[in-house]
Amino acid sequence: MKLADRYLKLPPYLFAGLEQKTAAMKAAGVDLIDLGIGDPDLPPPAFFVASMHRHLDDADTHLYPTSQGDPAVRRVIAEWFKNRFGVTLDPDREICVLIGAKEGLANFSRIIVNPGEKVAVPDPAYPVYAQAGAILNDAEPVRLPLDPEKGFIPDISAAEGCRILYLNYPNNPTGATAPDEFFDEVAAFAENHPDTAVVQDAAYSEMTFGGYRSPSLLQFTRKAIEFHSISKLFNATGFRVGFAVGSASLIKPLTALKTQFDSGAPLFIQRAMADGLTRYDGATPPPKIIQNLREYEKRRLLVEDGLEWLGWDVLKSKATFFVWAKVGDDELPVVNAAIGKGVVLTPGSGFGKSGTGYVRLALCQPYDRIEEAVERLKGL
Ligand SMILES: Cc1ncc(COP(=O)(O)O)c(C=O)c1O
Known part of the structure; x- marks a missing residue:
């Protein structure tokens, strides 16, 4: 099938090789700690799930929304x-x-x-x-x-x-x-x-x-x-x-x-x-969300300190569950070495040319797994 030029102009997916490699390692039973994907490991708050259940019974919920x-x-x-x-x-x-x-x-x-x-x-x-x-x-x-x-x-x-x-x-x-x-x-x-x-x-x-x-x-x-x-x-x-x-x-x-x-x-x-x-109280999030944020903050401080110990130049930030660190001129050897230690990082160049030399760590694993990942990275 002839595909549209605009579709063909999309850049090739840079990390297809990386993804294949990690999938194969996981399938082979390797204990990988995946800090690549920014998808929260914590569950949704019970109030959110209960609310969805409740609204499933609304008389109009099966209709086309606007x-x-x-x-x-x-x-x-x-x-x-x-x-x-x-x-x-x-x-x-x-x-x-x-x-x-x-x-x-x-x-x-x-x-x-x-x-x-x-x-x-x-x-x-x-x-x-x-x-x-x-x-x-x-x-x-x-x-x-x-x-x-x-x-x-x-x-x-x-x-x-x-x-x-x-x-x-x-x-x-x-x-x-x-x-x-x-x-x-x-x-x-x-x-x-x-x-x-x-x-x-x-x-x-x-x-x-x-x-x-x-x-x-x-x-x-x-x-x-x-x-x-x-x-x-x-x-x-x-x-x-x-x-x-x-x-x-x-x-x-x-x-x-x-x-x-x-x-x-x-x-x-x-x-x-x-x-x-x-559930916000004025500008303040509900207690369960504050608890989740404290957990992400704890993970963030752990990783920021650990990577500094490694000599990486880390952006210390008060937001997001992403840690961005400069590891050298080319991050790909570091990303590959980390996989060898069982830790998946995202290469910065995947986010644009200015990301070259950086890695992104997504703090979407339990605290003890992140602690383990930092220990593994210290062995690089
Ligand atoms: C910067 C940024 N914007 C938007 C999104 C997507 O948000 P949503 O899940 O609401 O589509 C993401 C998700 O990773 C993101 O990182």
């Missing part, structure tokens, strides 16, 4: 946003429920980008921005290097002329957070560039530690769109729900576009998300 999401769920999101960030949203014009942030980040680009135009993406970054956001629209990704000297913050002036500027703080893969001054700069850019859609991916906004709370870009400008997810907040990556908030001029076409592609997230999952958000 593409913008249940109006009552959008009202809860607006209330949560007001309590959490101090930003008032119109639930009918400024909120769209999504089938996860990934779906929204990818689909959003279709309402903005024409073939041949440019899309600014951080480098390194979550691959969806360059691939779904640019390449699958026959557009060109413009890479904005995240400079370690500047705390992994890009120079956004390089996004001049781009139709979308994707940003992501707290950041995957680096774990970096952005200072308020950067959000001020982004706000000024958004005000001065009406033809560039400024997108903030806030998938990790709730995964922060040590008293740090991530702001919303909407506190700094309303001329933007922000994508939120409960995947990591409620350890619910498989349930597929999130939401977009922001300028009505972006939410409206996003909703219209989605009517052509999907029929929305299942109602019982949307409602469980809403019930979970109502």
Whole structure:
């Protein structure tokens, strides 16, 4: 079958070989500690699962949901946003429920980008921005290097002329957070560039530690769109729900576009998300979530210390369950040696050229397994 050029332009999957190798080792019974995949090992909180069970009995839950999401769920999101960030949203014009942030980040680009135009993406970054956001629209990704000297913050002036500027703080893969001054700069850019859609991916906004709370870009400008997810907040990556908030001029076409592609997230999952958000006490997450965050923080400190001992240059961060470490000029020999010791790491170059020489560790294994992984790495 002849395949479309835009599909064929997707870069080859860099780690297919690595994945095959680890799968073969697992099948052969090798005791591998997988710090590659950012998928929470902790279970969803009981309140979230119980809520889904309850809403399965709702009389309308078997029906097609609407593409913008249940109006009552959008009202809860607006209330949560007001309590959490101090930003008032119109639930009918400024909120769209999504089938996860990934779906929204990818689909959003279709309402903005024409073939041949440019899309600014951080480098390194979550691959969806360059691939779904640019390449699958026959557009060109413009890479904005995240400079370690500047705390992994890009120079956004390089996004001049781009139709979308994707940003992501707290950041995957680096774990970096952005200072308020950067959000001020982004706000000024958004005000001065009406033809560039400024997108903030806030998938990790709730995964922060040590008293740090991530702001919303909407506190700094309303001329933007922000994508939120409960995947990591409620350890619910498989349930597929999130939401977009922001300028009505972006939410409206996003909703219209989605009517052509999907029929929305299942109602019982949307409602469980809403019930979970109502468990916040003002801006404070429910106790079970605070407990989960303490566990991730403990794992983070363990790994940051362990890798420093190894002589790797580690970004110490107060957010995300990703640890980003510089291991040399080329990370692939280190990644291969780690597999030899039974530890799977993600090579930084898979997130973009600027990730070369780095590895990402996802803290999605129990504490004692991570402790064991660090010991194994010390033997490299
Ligand atoms: C930066 C970033 N954005 C978005 C997502 C996807 O979120 P969701 O599960 O809501 O689609 C991920 C998941 O790994 C991510 O790392």
